[in-house]
Amino acid sequence: MRKTITRENAGGRxxxxxxxxxxxxxxxxxxxxxxxxKRVDAMMILLYSKQGLWTVDAMRRTIESYGEQAYDDTExxxxxxxxxxxxxxxxxxxxxxxxxxxxxxxxxxHRKAGRSVPVHTxxxx
Amino acid sequence: MMHDHDHDHSHDHAHDHAGAGHAHPPxxxxxxxxxxxxxxxxxxxxxxxxxxxxxSHAEIAVQMDLMDSRSAALGAKVIARAWVDLAFKxxxxxxxxxxxxxxxxxxxxIAEFKVVENTPATHNVIVCTLCSCYPKLLLGIPxxxxxxxxxxxxxxxxxxxxxxxxxxxxxxxxxxxVHDSTADLRYIVLPMRPAGSDHxxxxxxxxxxxRDAMIGTAVPAAVRS
Numbered sequence: 014m015r016k017t018i019t020r021e022n023a024g025g026r027x028x029x030x031x032x033x034x035x036x037x038x039x040x041x042x043x044x045x046x047x048x049x050x051k052r053v054d055a056m057m058i059l060l061y062s063k064q065g066l067w068t069v070d071a072m073r074r075t076i077e078s079y080g081e082q083a084y085d086d087t088e089x090x091x092x093x094x095x096x097x098x099x100x101x102x103x104x105x106x107x108x109x110x111x112x113x114x115x116x117x118x119x120x121x122x123h124r125k126a127g128r129s130v131p132v133h134t135x136x137x138x
Numbered sequence: 139m140m141h142d143h144d145h146d147h148s149h150d151h152a153h154d155h156a157g158a159g160h161a162h163p164p165x166x167x168x169x170x171x172x173x174x175x176x177x178x179x180x181x182x183x184x185x186x187x188x189x190x191x192x193x194s195h196a197e198i199a200v201q202m203d204l205m206d207s208r209s210a211a212l213g214a215k216v217i218a219r220a221w222v223d224l225a226f227k228x229x230x231x232x233x234x235x236x237x238x239x240x241x242x243x244x245x246x247x248i249a250e251f252k253v254v255e256n257t258p259a260t261h262n263v264i265v266c267t268l269c270s271c272y273p274k275l276l277l278g279i280p281x282x283x284x285x286x287x288x289x290x291x292x293x294x295x296x297x298x299x300x301x302x303x304x305x306x307x308x309x310x311x312x313x314x315x316v317h318d319s320t321a322d323l324r325y326i327v328l329p330m331r332p333a334g335s336d337h338x339x340x341x342x343x344x345x346x347x348x349r350d351a352m353i354g355t356a357v358p359a360a361v362r363s
Contacts, residue, residue, distance in 0.1 A: 032267030032318065033295040036287040039303055044282045049177045052184060054279070055201035059193055062248070069248065069321050073269060089270065089285050091176040098183055107186055115182035120173075129172040135179065 020081065028084045029077045050090040057093055060101075067100050075099050078138070099138045109137060205279060210349035213276035213326060216241065217352065218344035220253075221331045231255060231328070245275055249321060255328040256354075260313045263301065263354030264325040265293040271319035273326045277349055284353065294318060304355040327354040334361035 018035050046054070060066045075096040079087070087095070101107040113134065120130045187193045216238065220227040230237040234251040238244075245251055251273055254262040266272065267290050272280040283289050293300045297314045301307070308314055317325040329351040335343060338361070350356035 029268050031287055031291040032265075034287075034291040035295075036291045039283050039286060039288040039292075039300065041283050041304065046279065047177075049180045051202050051205065052198060053180055054205055055198050056180075056184060056187070056193060058205075059197060059201055063197075064192070073321065076269070085287065087176075089282070091174075094176045094179050094183075098179060101183065101187075106190075106192065107183070111186060112179075112182060115186055116178050119178050119181045119185070123173055123178075130178060131173070131175045133175060135175055 020085075027077060028079065028081050029073075046090070053090045053094050053097065057097055060097065066104050066106065071100060072096050075138075083136075095135060098135075102138075205274075208274060209278040210276070210347075210352065211344070212243070213273070213349070213352050214344040214347035216243070216276065217328060217347045218340045220328055221335075221343055222340050227255075227328070234326075243275070250323050251276070252317075252323060252325050253328050254315070254317055254325055256330045256357075258312070258330070260315055261301075261306075261308050261354065261357075262315045262317060262325075262327045263293060263297055264317045264319055264327060265290060266319040267291070267294055268318075268320070271321055271324050273324040276326055277352060281349070301355065304350065306355060306357055327352050329358050332358040332360045334363055 020034070023034055057072070061069060061072065076092045079092070079095070098112060102109055102112070116134065123130050188195060216230070219241065220230050226237060230253050234253050235245055238251070256262055270280055270285040272284060274280070289300065294316050297316050298308055301314070319325055329347065331343070332346060335346065346358045346361070348356055348358070351358050
């Protein structure tokens with residue numbers, strides 16, 4: 014059997030199907046979650062297990078549909094946050110336009126408070 | 139994680155500009171650092187969900203506290219019980235859900251748990267190649283490396299070299315069994331009780347059991363008398 018080594022020769026695999034590939038040495042350092050990451054964790058669990066807005070499988074399907082670059086270049090809770098945004102729109106809980114408008118408002122408020130905030134947004138879905 | 143780098147970066151600037159006697163800026167670290175776009179998204183989505191009455195500040199806070207309260211200490215308690223009570227160990231291996239219920243632990247309806255036992259012949263290690271499935275209830279939030287592409291990709295194909303990176307040497311004659319977790323079935327390793335621990339109480343034993351020992355990337359050290 015040919016041993017798959019990297020993304021480049023991973024054939025037609027889906028982006029999340031990385032078992033048997035080789036992404037190099039493991040960074041074993043411990044990280045505490047940032048406050049916003051803890052909030053994402055909490056909100057996600059409340060929305061699917063308490064409110065029943067979607068299942069854990071739907072969340073995985075959403076994350077697995079990101080392109081390879083977005084999948085490899087985003088942190089764990091960034092993937093979760095994007096999934097939450099997309100699923101809230103899919104379930105018609107929130108609209109794309111109101112999320113974009115609120116994000117612009119949040120960014121502007123923090124900029125005025127002297128914080129550096131990126132101008133780019135995150136592609137849909 | 140990139141956020142830690144951002145954080146350090148802002149400190150560097152403070153040192154560059156502040157001069158002696160003012161080494162640190164006021165306590166504004168988290169507000170003053172660059173804000174990531176996903177952090178902006180989190181605040182925006184949270185604001186909208188609260189405005190619409192879908193979530194409340196209070197329930198988000200309660201859920202965050204609940205996750206903070208979950209740690210490997212609970213898993214360690216289960217392992218220590220299995221070490222001192224052979225009948226319980228057999229039940230735990232045969233039917234994890236019922237055995238945990240005996241200890242007042244309800245694993246809920248999301249997934250089943252399975253305990254895999256280390257023996258002199260077999261070392262077990264858990265991974266989730268597809269995502270990050272993990273027995274959070276017993277071990278808390280998974281470490282970043284468990285969710286990393288490097289750990290997920292290599293553990294199933296070359297577990298001995300992965301274990302070596304963690305400082306675990308598995309004898310050539312010992313089988314390494316890798317368990318690939320799914321959303322519906324999460325594994326936890328029952329490590330071997332370390333040599334020299336015969337005299338120890340159940341709670342002393344629990345203190346020997348680390349998170350990594352229950353993932354399989356560590357082995358409890360022998361106890362020195």
